[in-house]
Amino acid sequence: MTGALIYACVGAALFVCGVAGLILLPHLLRKILAFNIMGSGVFLMLVGLGQHDNIPDPIPQAMVLTGIVVAVAATALALAFVRRLLYLTSKAQFVANSKSLDQTEEKLITRERNKEGDASK
Amino acid sequence: MSMKSLLNAVVIFFSATLGLTLIWAILELPVSNHIHLSEQVLIQLDASGVRHPTTAVLLNFRGFDTLLEVMVLLLALLGVLDQTKKRKPKNLSISIRLNQPYLQALLWxxxxxxxxxxxxxxxxxxxxxxxxxxxxxxxxxLAAAGVLLNLSGLLPTWREPSWSLRLGFIFGLLLFLLITAMTLFLSPGLLLQYPITLAGIFILIIEAGLTLSLGLILAGFFLLLSDEVNNKKADE
Amino acid sequence: MSDPIPWLILLPLLWGLLSFLLGVGRGGRLAIVCLVIQLALVALLVGQVVAEKDRYYAVGGWSAPLGIDLHVDGLASVMLLLTHVVILPLGIYARSYFSHNVEGVGYFWPMLGLLLAALNTLFMSADIFNIYVTLELLGLAAVGLVGTAGNTRSILAAIRYLLVTLLGSGVYLAGVALIYGSYGSVALAVLEPLIENEVSVAVFLAAILMLVGLLLKTALFPFHFWLPSAHGGAPTPVSALLSALVIKASFYLILRMWLGLYAPLATIQAAQLLGGLGAVAILWGSIMAFNQTRLKMLAAYSTVAQIGYFFLLFPLITEVGSEAAEIAMQGGVIQLVAHALAKAAMFAAAGVMILSMGKDDIALLSGISSRLPLTLFTFALAGVTLMGLPPTGGFIAKWLLISSAVSSGQWGWVVVMILGGLLSAGYVFKVLRQALLPAAAEMKFRPVNPSLEWPAFLLTFISLSLSFASNNVLNILGAG
Amino acid sequence: MESEGAYNLSSLILDMLLATVLFWIALKSLITPDLFHAVVLFMIFGLLMALTWVRLDAPDIALAEAAIGAGLTGALLLDTIGYLRRSH
Structure with missing residues (x-):
């Protein structure tokens, strides 16, 4: 067992934690954290598995540089949406697993209906 | 409630199994018919125009990935712009963001x-x-410098970008794209195939352009997002 | 210079960047001109592929494994052609739609350019890491487009879509990492001969991870939960684009890997599992579509059901006679093409009706038959294609699939296909029945610009002519 | 063979330690109840990642990770938390 393999293994563990966190954690910001941890885990696997005999391999290193930039881009986009959502709905709906997103949508539809009802009267 | 904890248990169980299988797979990894790409990178390094292997991979051997990847950054910026342009801008004075001693330290x-x-x-x-x-x-x-300037109040946050700022955002990307297109007209004429004598200078030009544009885009993520204040009253 | 392959990638990137420079909402005309050029380029490429079989292209002059290879075969040619045939009318539609200024156009055009570059690269790429980058590009473009509407509903849909698409590509990339660790390469041409029946745990796990990542993006039941809100909540031209093309991209990758990279691992059990999920998707999607009160949500759930049909392909091409497999493959590809055209047309027509009604509600449709006969005809014809009735491409697809299933003795799938056709008839007729009722007295329809109605009709027209030109499509497919 | 010799006990202990701390910090930042603490832990995680990249002979990634992963991503997240708090 070499250093690279140790990091590949911890990469696998981080990847799994990230996936589970992304699915289970209710808060959107935590989902974004989990996504970043998942990404770091995959990057560690990519570089750690690429290095046989502890010789650095520039190919996965370049891939991971690509991946890090993609991850920050995705994080920025996600935060832009989160802030927009916060701006539109205020604090209440900041928790968003799949189910509560549905509930938010339901509330939205009811509110729209009520407004229309008021307008027609 | 129990439904939810059941789901949690199932997800955690699957994740744990996946994790253990992954670690098992990594430890059992065969190395028999393994291609050693790092050797090929070193063999072809002289033809790449740069002497650092990672840069050679990033901007020559797999430069196509990099071209697409900078477009991913631009896409995220487009999304951020779309989400921030509709807000009411509100000038947030720096003192709200930071306490006085911090501010002095930051300015300094x-x-x-x-x-x-x-x-x-x-x-x-x-x-x-x-x-x-x-x-x-x-x-x-560069982007970190921009963030620091903004936090210390020396650089205002960005709103709807002007024509020149938009040009700055895509300048490096456009340059990369144009050089890529130009390779089709030079001999031997494959996409992104730099002539050996020009490879070094092409890569330097592309890197300089990308530094500027990516710096602006990365700084833009912060500078475009950061000045919002949720001043919208609830609809009731 | 005369080679169309690099230009199919560079051109959409270029007009994408330039339309960003032009500013918010600008660039529609530029885009449409360039889409026409791209269609010509694709036609040129398809001609080359039919004449000289597969085309390989080593980007940067570095062939695999050091560099990135592009590979265009018959299937890739069909997908490229389909993409451009769908996108041109949709572009014209979108330009007109956004000039009505109902929902914020935002940076629609630059995003569309980057999305097209991603699609074109994805169909041609023969490198699993390059495919990862195109998946991210495609995903972020699609998410950004969903968010352009800027209302709470679409932001919620965009967030959910973003998280799913990021999870999908992350899981896919984990598979790529295992493959690179096992073989030291990410090029399909290098990897394909190395993978055999007896693989290590790592390669087997990699296959599963890549498959699951792509299934998430394809929204096969039970991974469909994000699709209806994203496709139903986006601005209409975006909905059409997502349902017609973006879903197909990840399905195309699954099919490609099933037949290529992972062919030794593609067992009949796995195929039955995918087919079974497809069957559930057909039933569930159709029933949910029938229960919707909004037109766009109905079309979105119909996509969930139609995705199910695509996955019925796998049991029909796995471990059966080569003739049955070939017929099934032809049926599957015609199904992809027919659905892309019909669903784009259906969303486009739905968008016209919603603009005219001022609200997305099926109950308000009564009377629209006299106001928008062409659009209603478009919607009906698209519906008939989805049902798989003659004389549409959908009929030819189902005919081929059913005859393949019969010849390999898999009667269960025949029943599913026929049942699915009946169920889709249910939700299509629900809309048509309402539309053919006389108008309510107080209902006021707004006039709609014909430049919205005709592109939608053009899409169904192409879909209809497909039934007469299906042999040409099959010729292109067979070229690879 | 040469690599076996070069990889001695002290490096093994160092790598094991770093790997454990890395995993522990990541887990902690996912489950810690306070959001602000979670983000700070995430930034520490980013710095540890940078250290890991140095151990893996990947200085390019270490530079990028420190600047982008810990720095910029952290700044974006912290600013969003500030926005979240101000809007409450």
Whole structure:
């Protein structure tokens, strides 16, 4: 067992934690954290598995540089949406697993209906 | 409630199984018919125009990935712009964001650090050809300088970008794209195939352009998002 | 210079960047001109592929494994052609739609350019890491487009879509990492001969991870939960684009890997599992579509059901006679093409009706038959294609699939296909029945610009002519 | 063979330690109840990642990770938390 393999293994563990966190954690910001941890885990696997005999391999290193930039881009986009959502709905709906997103949508539809009802009267 | 904890248990169980299987797979990894790409990179390094293997992969051997990847950054910026342009801008004075002692420290450090950061970015860009460094790292340092300037109140946050700022965002990307297109007209005429004599200079031009544009885009993520204040009253 | 392959990638990137420079909402005309050029380029490329079989292209002059290879075969040619045939009318539609200024156009055009570059690269790429980058590009473009509407509903849909698409590509990339660790390459041409029946745990796990990542993006039941809100909540031209093309991209990758990279691992059990999920998707999607009160949500759930049909392909091409497999493959590809055209047309027509009604509600449709006969005809014809009735491409697809299933003795799938056709008839007729009722007295329809109605009709027209030109499509497919 | 010799006990202990701390910090930042603490832990995680990249002979990634992963991503997240708090 070499250093690279140790990091590949911890990469696998981080990847799994990230996936589970992304699915289970209710808060959107935590989902974004989990996504970043998942990404770091995959990057560690990519570089750690690429290095046989502890010789650095520039190919996965370049891939991971690509991946890090993609991850920050995705994080920025996600935060832009989160802030927009916060701006539109205020604090209440900041928790968003799949189910509560549905509930938010339901509330939205009811509110729209009520407004229309008021307008027609 | 029990339904939810059941789901949690199922997800955790699957994740744990996946994790253990992954670690098992990694430890059992066969190495028999393994291709050693790192050797091929070193063999072809002379033809790549740079002397640092990672830069050679990033901007020559797999430059196509990099071209698409900078477009991913631009896409995220487009999304951020779409989400921030509709807000009511509100000038948030710096004192709301930070307490007074912090502010003084920040102002001081910004004045000292930012010129140094620009120098570091230039250095990273310059050495990328033969040692660790290059456009992405330089751009990240530039962006960090932008964030620091903004936090200390020396650089205003950005709103709807003007024509010139938009040009700045895509300048490096456009340059990369145009050089890529130009390779089709040079001999031997494959996409992204640099003539050996020009490869070094092409890569340097692309890296310089990318440093500027990626620096602006990365800084833009912060500068475009950060000045919002949720001043919208609830609809009731 | 005369080679169309690099230009199919560079051109959309270029007009994408330039339309960003032009500013918010600008660039529609530029885009449409360039789409026409791209269609000509694709036609040129398809001609080359039919004449000289597969085309390989080593980007940067570095062939695999050091560099990135592009590979265009018959299937890729069909997908490229389909993409451009769908996108041109949709572009014209979108330009007109956004000039009505109902929902914020935002940076629609630059995003569309980057999305097209991603699609074109994805169909041609023969490198699993390059495919990862195109998946991210495609995903972020699609998410950004969903968010352009800027209302709470679409932001919620965009967030959910973003998280799913990021999870999908992350899981896919984990598979790529295992493959690179096992073989030291990410090029399909290098990897394909190395993978055999007896693989290590790592390669087997990699296959599963890549498959699951792509299934998430394809929204096969039970991974469909994000699709209806994203496709139903986006601005209409975006909905059409996502349902017609973006879903197909990840399905195309699954099919490609099933037949290529992972062919030794593609067992009949796995195929039955995918087919079974497809069958559930057909039933569930159709029933949910029938229960919707909004037109766009109905079309979105119909996509969930139609995705199910695509996955019925796998049991029909796995471990059966080569003739049955070939017929099934032809049926599957015609199904992809027919659905892309019909669903784009259906969303486009729905968008016209919603603009005219001022609200997305099926109950308000009564009377629209006299106001928008062409659009209603478009919607009906698209519906008939989805049902798989003659004389549409959908009929030819189902005919081929059913005859393949019969010849390999898999009667269960025949029943599913016929049942699915009946169920889709249910939700299509629900809309048509309402539309053919006389108008309510107080209902006021707004006039709609014909430049919205005709592109939608053009899409169904192409879909209809497909039934007469299906042999040409099959010729292109067979070229690879 | 040469690599076996070069990889001695002290490096093994160092790598094991770093790997454990890395995993522990990541887990902690996912489950810690306070959001602000979670983000700070995430930034520490980013710095540890940078250290890991140095151990893996990947200085390019270490530079990028420190600047982008810990720095910029952290700044974006912290600013969003500030926005979240101000809007409450």
């Amino acid at each position: 450090s910004a004045r000292v650090l930012v010129p140094m950061m620009v120098l570091v970015a230039g250095y990273l860009l310059g050495v990328g050809g033969y040692q660790p460094g290059g456009a992405f790292q330089a751009a990240a340092v």
